[in-house]
Amino acid sequence: MSIEQLITEHLDIWTAADTEKKSGRGRSSVSVGSVYGIKKLRELILELAVRGKLVPQDDSDEPASELLKRIAAEKAKLVAAGKIKKGKPLEPIANDERPFELPAGWEWVRNGFIFNLRKGRIPKNLSENKIGLPYLDIEALDKGIIRRYSDDLTSPQSTSNDILVVCDGSRSGLVLKGKVGIIGSTLSIIDTPDFIQPYVTLIFRQSYERLNSTMKGAAIPHLDIQRLILEVIGLPPISEQHRIIAKVDELMALCDQLENQHNNAAEAHEKLATHLLGTLTQSQNAEDFNINWQRISEYFDTLFTTESSIDALKQTLLQLAVMGKLVPQDPNDEPASELLKDIVKTKDQLIKTKKYQKTGKLKQKELLVNYPESWVVVQTGEVCPSVVPSRDKPKSFSGDIPWITLPSFPSDGWYLDTSTLDLGLTLEEASEYTARIIPERSVLMSCVGRFGLTAINQIPVIPNQQIHAFIIISGLVPEFLCIVIQAVVKQMEDMATSTTIPYLNKSNCESIEFGLPPFLEQTRIVAKVDELMAVCDQLKSQITSANQLQQKLADVLIEQAVE
Numbered sequence: 001m002s003i004e005q006l007i008t009e010h011l012d013i014w015t016a017a018d019t020e021k022k023s024g025r026g027r028s029s030v031s032v033g034s035v036y037g038i039k040k041l042r043e044l045i046l047e048l049a050v051r052g053k054l055v056p057q058d059d060s061d062e063p064a065s066e067l068l069k070r071i072a073a074e075k076a077k078l079v080a081a082g083k084i085k086k087g088k089p090l091e092p093i094a095n096d097e098r099p100f101e102l103p104a105g106w107e108w109v110r111n112g113f114i115f116n117l118r119k120g121r122i123p124k125n126l127s128e129n130k131i132g133l134p135y136l137d138i139e140a141l142d143k144g145i146i147r148r149y150s151d152d153l154t155s156p157q158s159t160s161n162d163i164l165v166v167c168d169g170s171r172s173g174l175v176l177k178g179k180v181g182i183i184g185s186t187l188s189i190i191d192t193p194d195f196i197q198p199y200v201t202l203i204f205r206q207s208y209e210r211l212n213s214t215m216k217g218a219a220i221p222h223l224d225i226q227r228l229i230l231e232v233i234g235l236p237p238i239s240e241q242h243r244i245i246a247k248v249d250e251l252m253a254l255c256d257q258l259e260n261q262h263n264n265a266a267e268a269h270e271k272l273a274t275h276l277l278g279t280l281t282q283s284q285n286a287e288d289f290n291i292n293w294q295r296i297s298e299y300f301d302t303l304f305t306t307e308s309s310i311d312a313l314k315q316t317l318l319q320l321a322v323m324g325k326l327v328p329q330d331p332n333d334e335p336a337s338e339l340l341k342d343i344v345k346t347k348d349q350l351i352k353t354k355k356y357q358k359t360g361k362l363k364q365k366e367l368l369v370n371y372p373e374s375w376v377v378v379q380t381g382e383v384c385p386s387v388v389p390s391r392d393k394p395k396s397f398s399g400d401i402p403w404i405t406l407p408s409f410p411s412d413g414w415y416l417d418t419s420t421l422d423l424g425l426t427l428e429e430a431s432e433y434t435a436r437i438i439p440e441r442s443v444l445m446s447c448v449g450r451f452g453l454t455a456i457n458q459i460p461v462i463p464n465q466q467i468h469a470f471i472i473i474s475g476l477v478p479e480f481l482c483i484v485i486q487a488v489v490k491q492m493e494d495m496a497t498s499t500t501i502p503y504l505n506k507s508n509c510e511s512i513e514f515g516l517p518p519f520l521e522q523t524r525i526v527a528k529v530d531e532l533m534a535v536c537d538q539l540k541s542q543i544t545s546a547n548q549l550q551q552k553l554a555d556v557l558i559e560q561a562v563e
Helices: 003-008 013-018 036-051 064-080 138-142 194-213 225-230 237-279 286-299 307-323 336-352 426-434 478-487 489-495 504-512 519-562
Strands: 018-020 033-035 106-109 116-119 133-137 163-166 173-177 182-183 187-191 232-235 375-379 403-405 443-446 454-456 465-471 515-516
Touching: 033 036, 033 194, 033 237, 036 194, 036 232, 036 237, 036 519, 064 106, 064 194, 064 232, 116 225, 138 173, 138 478, 173 194, 173 443, 194 237, 194 375, 194 443, 237 286, 237 307, 307 478, 307 515, 307 519, 336 375, 336 515, 454 478, 465 504, 478 489, 478 519
Parallel strands: 133 182
Antiparallel strands: 018 033, 106 232, 116 187, 163 173, 163 187, 375 515, 443 454, 443 465
16 A cells, blocks of 8 residues: 555544643643644654655666765765864674665665764854854744854854754754854754755654654753764665655645644634534523523534533533523522621631631622622632631641642542642641641632632641632532632633732732622532533543544554554
């Protein structure tokens, strides 16, 4: 089967095998997806290219053995001219270094015979003044942004005819087209004869994933240049190299086309799902919502086919929950205005006895939503005493009171699993840490960086500086407050103090505005959210299983094609 047939006869596999970034319940994040099948297809094209399986061989081609003579003669000229240094003799290639059978006319060769790497360095007199030559770093080559210049002409320089490779940092192994300028310390010039430069570029493209995953170095990764120079590759005749490059360009263009078609279809699908989800938030009441929900649920299998679309559905359900549109109101429920009186009375008593700090000055209410008549608009500071996290760091952990950080928050559901936590404090350590012990059934909320993360503790805990705690008073259902926090992420982002890392201070945390329903309606809302989230999670699990199957099918096709 030709590579074209492999692509066209299995389009469903190449374009269906998606990978996506997962996100948890109600968290304000966008899933970023990539087409796994097309990524693997690109890798296959390059792998077939360097194995001699992409284009047919031509008996009339001058064999690679003659090409090796031309390369040796060209290197000798460059050495004589002082442009490159004479390298050490390379070891003969052993039989166990030859990973596959070469096509007729090809030759095994070490990389060091066909190219050398000339490392760049930071030049003297480097400044933003436009004096001398541009200083070429990755940004200058990849994005065309030149920020600094130098007149240090003793530093390694490149021209527009050169190719370069990133040898330091997370993108090590990436090949870039050269420009006129001085080469920075993270780059190396690939010195190779002009007539094989395109194929050398192809070798680096094919090796990128491997080179990038086998880098030397811990703090700053480095390309293992010595190892790279000694690696063995198959070198095709020069005429076949030209045919290979042309075929790779043709097939990569086809991959681009497939990817664009897939992305356009995915974008159209996302718009449709967003529009239909909008009909839910526009529902006038719970009855209207149920009608719209039934219409959407009939097409679940075609509407919600990606993890990102299901996460959007989850966020919509949270919005509906806090708007009073998810469950019907019951006229027999005690109105929330009466409930609020009892909550405020209890809260004031707790503050009067100095068990918790007095609520700070709250921001002005904005009356963001038209809530049901039985609800009342409140702010978190009106209904919950809150605890500001300590900015100190414990010096020791030798107790049983769990020390809570954001990574310990549940990705789905409401409750902290403290059984897996290793660190805990004693009462004495907590006192030295100037931390408050948060009573059970409180709502913990992220207040630094990423907002909308919540957890309910089932035993007393001590949070770190990224976590604000709301103490729950009888009458407020903690799971409902979690729903509120997850639904009003945009409100919190707007309130946050903007620095390098955005954060919510005590006043911000206590000024989160929401609609407080009657107590019994809170419990009905939580039950309904749990029910609908379980449906979403089940659907997401099915999608994950289907994607894993598609990825396995893509991998099998790749393996068969390479054999």
